[in-house]
Amino acid sequence: xxxxxxxxxxxxxxxxxxxxxxxxxxxxxxxxxxxxxxxxxxxxxxxxxxxxxxxxxxxxxxxxxxxxxxxxxxxxxxxxxxxxxxxxxxxxxxxxxxxxxxxxxxxxxxxxxxxxxxxxxxxxxxxxxxxxxxxxxxxxxxxxxxxxxxxxxxxxxxxxxxxxxxxxxxxxxxxxxxxxxxxxxxxxxxxxxxxxxxxxxxxxxxxxxxxxxxxxxxxxxxxxxxxxxxxxxxxxxxxxxxxxxxxxxxxxxxxxxxxxxxxxxxxxxxxxxxxxxxxxxxxxxxxxxxxxxxxxxxxxxxxxxxxxxxxxxxxxxxxxxxxxxxxxxxxxxxxxxxxxxxxxxxxxxxxxxxxxxxxxxxxxxxxxxxxxxxxxxxxxxxxxxxxxxxxxxxxxxxxxxxxxxxxxxxxxxxxxxxxxxxxxxxxxxxxxxxxxxxxxxxxxxxxxxxxxxxxxxxxxxxxxxxxxxxxxxxxxxxxxxxxxxxxx
Numbered sequence: 001x002x003x004x005x006x007x008x009x010x011x012x013x014x015x016x017x018x019x020x021x022x023x024x025x026x027x028x029x030x031x032x033x034x035x036x037x038x039x040x041x042x043x044x045x046x047x048x049x050x051x052x053x054x055x056x057x058x059x060x061x062x063x064x065x066x067x068x069x070x071x072x073x074x075x076x077x078x079x080x081x082x083x084x085x086x087x088x089x090x091x092x093x094x095x096x097x098x099x100x101x102x103x104x105x106x107x108x109x110x111x112x113x114x115x116x117x118x119x120x121x122x123x124x125x126x127x128x129x130x131x132x133x134x135x136x137x138x139x140x141x142x143x144x145x146x147x148x149x150x151x152x153x154x155x156x157x158x159x160x161x162x163x164x165x166x167x168x169x170x171x172x173x174x175x176x177x178x179x180x181x182x183x184x185x186x187x188x189x190x191x192x193x194x195x196x197x198x199x200x201x202x203x204x205x206x207x208x209x210x211x212x213x214x215x216x217x218x219x220x221x222x223x224x225x226x227x228x229x230x231x232x233x234x235x236x237x238x239x240x241x242x243x244x245x246x247x248x249x250x251x252x253x254x255x256x257x258x259x260x261x262x263x264x265x266x267x268x269x270x271x272x273x274x275x276x277x278x279x280x281x282x283x284x285x286x287x288x289x290x291x292x293x294x295x296x297x298x299x300x301x302x303x304x305x306x307x308x309x310x311x312x313x314x315x316x317x318x319x320x321x322x323x324x325x326x327x328x329x330x331x332x333x334x335x336x337x338x339x340x341x342x343x344x345x346x347x348x349x350x351x352x353x354x355x356x357x358x359x360x361x362x363x364x365x366x367x368x369x370x371x372x373x374x375x376x377x378x379x380x381x382x383x384x385x386x387x388x389x390x391x392x393x394x395x396x397x398x399x400x401x402x403x404x405x406x407x408x409x410x411x412x413x414x415x416x417x418x419x420x421x422x423x424x425x426x427x428x429x430x431x432x433x434x435x436x437x438x439x440x441x442x443x444x445x446x447x448x449x450x451x452x453x454x455x456x457x458x459x460x461x462x463x464x465x466x467x468x469x470x471x472x473x474x475x476x477x478x479x480x481x482x483x484x485x486x487x488x
Contacts, residue, residue: 032089033080034090035055057074092116096133102133106136112126116203126141139166142186162184163201164176215302232251257310260368263306264403264436270295279451284459371392371395375392401440411430
């Protein structure tokens with residue numbers, strides 16, 4: 001890297017979309033070495049973006065039919081001679097086959113688009129290895145996080161970001177111009193040492209979802225086991241009744257709303273804990289514990305899993321009357337009524353309870369659907385911050401309150417019925433109320449004017465116990481600090 005480049009600050013993780021120094025690059029000739037699926041998709045996108053494409057292949061006659069007619073398919077040496085920017089679309093183990101072209105490649109820009117099959121498979125990244133093989137070339141890492149499907153269908157149907165890194169600023173700018181002309185957003189990741197991190201990105205499987213998924217599975221297993229004991233094991237031990245048929249539908253359907261309800265409350269609980277921390281320490285500048293910081297970052301995924309469980313609960317509930325066991329129970333109930341000569345079994349309280357219970361549940365599911373939809377990047381980007389905050393915070397809290405009403409109307413007075421306690425275990429819904437009610441109570445307390453005003457001041461930069469007291473030089477050298485607060 002030149003001395004001028006070394007003096008410039010690294011543009012780590014900085015979008016280059018609005019960089020005025022990036023000029024349109026369409027019309028120039030771009031070379032592609034390789035004839036695989038990615039090379040073919042890359043050639044298609046380059047041609048559609050207005051570039052002249054020269055494809056280098058070891059067998060051009062056989063591969064020519066795989067590429068668009070506007071692209072020239074020739075031998076690798078001929079392709080290298082016709083362009084200064086070359087995409088190396090071959091696997092790492094085949095880099096050595098290009099060594100015969102070292103003299104022709106000297107002074108050219110090589111764009112490495114390769115990925116590894118596993119994390120940190122080699123000591124050095126593919127781009128660094130390519131640079132070591134061709135020291136006279138300028139190597140740029142890029143386009144490896146873009147799929148072949150995204151290249152063919154356009155940036156609108158996939159991730160628009162193209163991560164770029166290199167030790168040469170001019171080479172990065174050239175590749176950024178090409179990416180922008182193709183409809184992508186170039187992101188400068190710094191020097192070539194960042195290539196290892198970029199190459200690991202496509203190997204990650206839902207990195208932001210692991211903790212929320214394990215949390216949801218843990219809650220599901222806990223509630224499922226609890227419901228299994230109450231609904232299946234208890235009748236078998238106490239009454240010698242086989243209730244195993246309830247496991248696939250009824251037990252699962254009793255578990256899903258518990259998970260959805262608790263997960264929804266866990267979306268807003270870290271905000272309550274963060275507010276308590278700020279009130280306790282009297283500052284917003286104190287770093288949260290790592291576990292709380294991670295919790296705050298995973299709220300979106302937790303909320304979407306909550307919606308997923310709630311949607312499954314709605315589908316399972318609609319399927320309950322379709323079960324054969326439900327039909328048998330209806331017939332059995334009708335026969336008992338006929339034997340006992342009961343003409344009217346209408347219970348006004350139960351009718352109203354179920355009507356309110358279902359209605360409130362539908363409203364809660366509708367609000368959760370709205371929260372899930374606005375979590376999508378395409379929708380969130382169309383909202384300003386106030387609109388997004390209103391939907392996610394205000395309407396989200398309302399969804400939690402309505403879900404609590406849904407749970408309470410389901411339980412009604414059964415929480416005080418001793419027959420509902422199996423093995424002295426309370427009904428499941430009473431356990432689910434603990435965390436949500438805590439969150440709702442804390443939110444109500446934070447809305448009190450005295451606490452809300454103090455919290456608002458802290459979040460605007462006010463700190464407790466921060467002031468400077470000036471005294472005479474004879475008493476102390478410059479100043480001393482005290483314990484009272486100011487209105488800074």
